[in-house]
Amino acid sequence: MSSQQFMEQLFGKLPEFFKNEDELRALWSDPTTRAKLLEGLVEKGFGREQLAEMQKSIDAEKSDLFDVLAYVAYLLPTQSREERAARAKLAISAAFNSKQQVFLDFVLSQYVKVGVDELATEKLTPLLRLKYNNAISDAIADLGNPDQINGVFSGFQKYLYSRAA
Numbered sequence: 659m660s661s662q663q664f665m666e667q668l669f670g671k672l673p674e675f676f677k678n679e680d681e682l683r684a685l686w687s688d689p690t691t692r693a694k695l696l697e698g699l700v701e702k703g704f705g706r707e708q709l710a711e712m713q714k715s716i717d718a719e720k721s722d723l724f725d726v727l728a729y730v731a732y733l734l735p736t737q738s739r740e741e742r743a744a745r746a747k748l749a750i751s752a753a754f755n756s757k758q759q760v761f762l763d764f765v766l767s768q769y770v771k772v773g774v775d776e777l778a779t780e781k782l783t784p785l786l787r788l789k790y791n792n793a794i795s796d797a798i799a800d801l802g803n804p805d806q807i808n809g810v811f812s813g814f815q816k817y818l819y820s821r822a823a
Contacts, residue, residue: 665712665730671702672731679732686724687816689779696723722774724819739770742818749817757800758810764789765811769818777818782811 675698676682685691699705712726713719718736725736743766750762765785768776775781783794786807790797801807 668704668730672727679728682727682731683819687819689777689812689815693778739773743770746817750814753817754810754814761789761801762814777815782808
């Protein structure tokens with residue numbers, strides 16, 4: 659199947675997953691609903707490999723998979739993960755305390771290097787271990803109890819996927 663055919667097929671199926679750009683942003687901004695969206699896409703035949711090919715065909719390899727979906731569904735211009743992270747840092751600086759910002763800067767650097775998978779819920783503990791040299795107690799001292807840490811990790815992602823100002 660050509661990338662054009664794939665894009666047309668994907669375009670036809672996307673309304674089953676979200677009805678507009680705002681809903682896509684809301685789904686993608688939450689690690690839990692993003693995982694469900696990706697699972698749903700896989701079930702319909704749009705797995706990671708196919709989406710990665712689509713990224714290449716639209717010259718968006720340094721972009722997020724969000725950008726691929728937004729491009730296919732709404733012809734939105736893509737942006738690199740680095741651009742997206744830099745824009746989010748401004749909002750994060752106003753919404754989180756300095757210790758949380760240091761951790762989130764680390765998370766964003768991993769996101770820029772690796773991609774959206776670094777923002778999955780199951781990556782939180784490995785990221786904490788990496789940032790705090792396996793000392794989860796230090797992470798708790800800096801960031802709060804596990805629920806608070808999870809809230810910071812999940813909560814900052816809405817800034818990553820908000821509309822550009």
